[in-house]
Amino acid sequence: MTEVAQDKDTFRPRFAGPGTRTRRLPRWWPLPLGLLVGTLAGATYGLVSAPEYTATSYVIAVPTEKADPMSALGFAQAYSRVATQVAVLSDAQDSAGVSVQDLKSQVRAETSPDAPMVAISASATEPARAARMADAVARALTKNAGHTKDDTHVELLRFTRAVKPTEPSSASAALTTLVGACAGGLLGGLALLLRPRREAETVAPTVPAPAAAAGMRGGA
Secondary structure, eight states: OEEEEEETTEEEEEEOOSSOOOOOOOTTTHHHHHHHHHHHHHHHHHHHSOOOEEEEEEEEEEEOTTSOHHHHHHHHHHHHHHTTSHHHHHHHHHHHTSOHHHHHHHEEEEEOSSSSEEEEEEEESSHHHHHHHHHHHHHHHHHHHHTTHHHHOEEEEEEEOOOOOSSOOSOOHHHHHHHHHHHHHHHHHHHHHHSOOOOSSOOOOOEEHHHHHHHHHHHO
């Protein structure tokens, strides 16, 4: 069955199928889908992952009578790089109660450019374990620095012990959900922008009105 639709001076043939018209999804469907998937992924990660706690112990470099404060600052930066080396971590593994591999992955050392102080931070799923790891590495670093005190003229001393943390340092479930939603929405928006634009329906070539009318009379 052929239907002829008239639009001003042109005829536009359209073919009506025997079934119902198929509905298409709106062009913007990747955006809500990305938001939904990202939100679910972020919420799942925040609820399933175990919280992490971080404890920090501080050591300070003190110059002897044969050294100046600037040399202590330089050695503090050097000790911050040595703190996570195997030579120091192997001495700390017994008191920390974990292996060298765990210490290497869960302990980091930082220093300030203005003060000869080294901050040794440890992360773990238990607050007491995090504090124990940070203190163990700080003691091992101080002990190793004492072996070279006569050559460097800088002594490394314990400044403060690590305090057992009371709140987790890892992201909360609410934050991971928000981050997941933002990431999903961003990916959905990019997919929407990169998705090729499609026509809503296929339009047959238009036929001039006189020719279409002549064809209908001839067919009749």
